[in-house]
Amino acid sequence: MKLNEYGVTDTQPIVNGLDLARVIATSHLQYTIVTDQGQFQAQVSGRLANMAIAPEDFPTVGDWVQVRLPGNSSDLAIIERFNERQSVFLRKAAGRRSDAQLVAANVDWVLLTTALDANFNLRRLERYLAVAASSGAQAAIVLTKADKASDLPAQLTEVKQIVKNTPVLVCDATQPDGLTALAEFMQPGLSYAFLGSSGVGKSTLINHLLGSDKIATQAVRNSDAHGRHTTTSRQLIKLPNGSLVIDTPGMRELGLVDADVDATFNDIKELAKNCRFKDCTHQNEPGCAVQAAISAGTLSSERLTSYQRLLAEQNRNTDLRGKARENAKINRMFGGKKQMKAFRKEVQQRKHR
Structure with missing residues (x-):
């Protein structure tokens, strides 16, 4: 080895x-x-x-x-x-916790995986793109379960409209050559991380690439196309072609931490430069170029709503994370804020003696 x-x-x-x-x-x-x-x-x-x-x-x-x-x-x-990380993928810890959770580090490519079945969701894909944009790794879109797509050409068009120049790979594990594009995309010596919701088929893809059933898989509920967690821990696996892949647990939620929302919604940022007011909220202001694009049909209102929600979430979580880290430092140094205030008071008293 x-x-x-x-x-x-x-x-x-x-x-x-x-x-x-x-x-x-x-x-x-x-x-x-x-x-x-x-x-x-x-x-x-x-x-x-x-x-x-x-x-x-x-x-x-x-x-x-x-x-x-x-x-x-x-x-x-x-x-x-x-050693210093060349790339890192973070998400907000699940639930009410405000700290960040590490998903993977030093990957060359983040493979954002989503299924083309009934669980297909463009807004979720935008969320993943926002997190990947700040990771330091390159991103590619992996669309699984092409055999269950309701309208594959239309879905591909929708995806390409929001991902711009990001590579898009379509996979169908039911066909002999259904993973050829993905296999050829993955190069020896490079590290790839599959990231996506439970049930999108990440473990199935890796098993096909391995040529064995090393990774456990589970069925998806027919009622809502949602899956259960198969992978419960993270691991880096060497594939037969020499590429390296990180299988990560499926994510029921992906809270934003250090995401680059603006990079993901660059089309909206460019439109906003032409708004009459610099602080335009893109709601009811006169001369709003973003609302004009929506009226003209070149931008969907759903995409604007997604941008505004993700940006607000990112700002909120960044503030909470900063406060959490500061509190952790205080607890480490003084035992708590009360003890820190007492220490500062004592220092001031000594200065005036």
């Missing part, structure tokens, strides 16, 4: 006395890593754990890390530090 099989480049720094490794699987705070010496189970060092103030400060699948290997192969390797 060699790291050049896992996408290593000469740009990865190495500290004397440590070994370079890549994280290929995570389960809570336990990691599976590969090095030039083989595969090991690992955990982060106490120093790294103490420095972390949020889940995103821990390694994730795809990370390049520097480790201290054990003397005995049955012992745990210790992750002492991890």
Whole structure:
């Protein structure tokens, strides 16, 4: 086993006395890593754990890390530090939590996967594009279950209208050559992350690419075309052609964190430059170029609504995340805001003595 099989480049720094490794699987705070010496189970060092103030400060699948290997192969390797991420895919943690959740790191391509069945949803695709735009990775659209498309040509036209120059790959796992375009797209040595909702067929695609049923799959409910989670942990898998793929759990919700909404809706941003007022809300103002485009039929009102909702969500979550990280720092340093205020008061009193 060699790291050049896992996408290593000469740009990865190495500290004397440590070994370079890549994280290929995570389960809570336990990691599976590969090095030039083989595969090991690992955990982060106490120093790294103490420095972390949020889940995103821990390694994730795809990370390049520097480790201290054990003397005995049955012992745990210790992750002492991890290298700067070239790309990272984040989402807001599920529910009411305001922190970010790491999905994958150091991927070359994010494969945004959506099904062409009854669960086909352009607004969801726009959400995924917004998150991918800020990841640092390139994005491609993978449309699965072409055999269940209600109107394939029309659906393709709708997708291409919103994704612009983003590559679009159509897949049909029921046909012998239904995955040829995807297989030819994936190149040796590059890392790809499949991202999409439960039931869109990510695990099925990976099994076909592997030529085996390594990844478990589950049926989709006929009533609403929704699926259940099949993949419950993240893992990086080497395909027979030498490309690397990260299978991620299906997402019932994808909250925006550090997303690039404006890049995804660049058509609206360009139209807005021609509005009469710089602070136009694109609602009822006179001289609104965005509303004029809607009236002319060149922009859908649904797309504008999607843009406004995602932008508001992004701004809200960014503020909450910033406050959460600041509170975590305060708790780490002082034990809480009350203790911080007491410390500051004591410092001021000492200055005036």
